[in-house]
Amino acid sequence: MIEEEKAEWEKRASSKGQNLNSVLLKNLPEELNAYIHKRQLAIIEKSVLNNLDKDIAVLDLCCGYGRISKELKKNKHIKHIVGMDFSRIYCDFFQKNIQSSTVCGDLQALPFQNNSFDLIIGITALMYVKEKNLSQTMQSLNNCLKKNGKILLIDPGFEYRWFVDLFKKNTYGKTSGRSFRYKEYKNLGEESFFRIEKMGGNFAFSFAIPVTLFFLKAGFPIKFLLQFCSLIEDFLKIPPYIALHRWMFLSKD
Numbered sequence: 001m002i003e004e005e006k007a008e009w010e011k012r013a014s015s016k017g018q019n020l021n022s023v024l025l026k027n028l029p030e031e032l033n034a035y036i037h038k039r040q041l042a043i044i045e046k047s048v049l050n051n052l053d054k055d056i057a058v059l060d061l062c063c064g065y066g067r068i069s070k071e072l073k074k075n076k077h078i079k080h081i082v083g084m085d086f087s088r089i090y091c092d093f094f095q096k097n098i099q100s101s102t103v104c105g106d107l108q109a110l111p112f113q114n115n116s117f118d119l120i121i122g123i124t125a126l127m128y129v130k131e132k133n134l135s136q137t138m139q140s141l142n143n144c145l146k147k148n149g150k151i152l153l154i155d156p157g158f159e160y161r162w163f164v165d166l167f168k169k170n171t172y173g174k175t176s177g178r179s180f181r182y183k184e185y186k187n188l189g190e191e192s193f194f195r196i197e198k199m200g201g202n203f204a205f206s207f208a209i210p211v212t213l214f215f216l217k218a219g220f221p222i223k224f225l226l227q228f229c230s231l232i233e234d235f236l237k238i239p240p241y242i243a244l245h246r247w248m249f250l251s252k253d
């Protein structure tokens with residue numbers, strides 16, 4: 001089964017290469033994936049990188065071609081980054097881009113020793129874990145973190161996918177993974193002995209997507225609309241009940 005999924009990802013890696021639509025949303029226009037990319041980096045910058053200790057070891061879970069680690073690498077407090085992905089093609093890209101080691105394997109069977117990392121970044125990673133393996137994978141992630149270690153997870157929201165499905169069938173493909181209900185996501189963190197430090201989601205952007213698609217088709221600028229979405233998400237502290245992507249920043253006490 002995992003072989004089938006791996007083959008789908010190898011196909012996607014070789015056809016899309018090192019572009020945003022290789023690892024973000026395959027069918028979204030470039031401008032919108034660029035926005036998602038920028039916002040994810042902003043979350044990492046604000047919630048994670050601002051509070052780092054010195055000389056930390058980072059695991060980039062389901063690392064893809066290194067989209068996120070390219071930025072992490074610039075941080076002077078990060079001493080060592082390990083990428084992990086089951087796609088050989090992405091692992092090779094990662095190694096070249098980050099000049100760092102990679103482990104080619106399944107995130108449902110993490111090969112790392114306990115207390116190996118200070119920080120784990122899992123951007124759209126947990127969504128590829130089978131439901132029956134979720135608790136055990138969260139537990140393994142907890143084990144390979146050091147005491148006071150942190151983990152940032154970003155994954156799709158179930159409620160938003162359900163909503164999109166009502167209007168547009170067959171939007172999701174073989175590499176779309178699963179999505180999480182708000183409560184389920186939160187519970188996963190808490191049940192695995194993590195403390196939730198922060199949670200958020202791109203709720204404003206999610207509902208602006210149809211408008212931005214219309215604007216793009218009509219040739220109108222979308223810059224101000226996207227800026228407005230960022231502002232709303234940054235200043236309105238609404239729990240991300242409905243969002244294309246939601247994130248949580250967890251701490252191992």
Ligand SMILES: C[S@@+](CC[C@H](N)C(=O)[O-])C[C@H]1O[C@@H](n2cnc3c(N)ncnc32)[C@H](O)[C@@H]1O
Pocket residue numbers: 005009022023024061062063064065066067068084085086087090105106107108122123124125128129
């Ligand atoms: C949506 S992409 C995200 C890549 C990267 N985290 C980023 O945000 O740029 C998902 C990645 O997970 C990898 N992947 C999917 N299922 C996996 C599994 N079971 N074990 C390890 N890697 C997996 C894919 O090869 C792909 O690189």
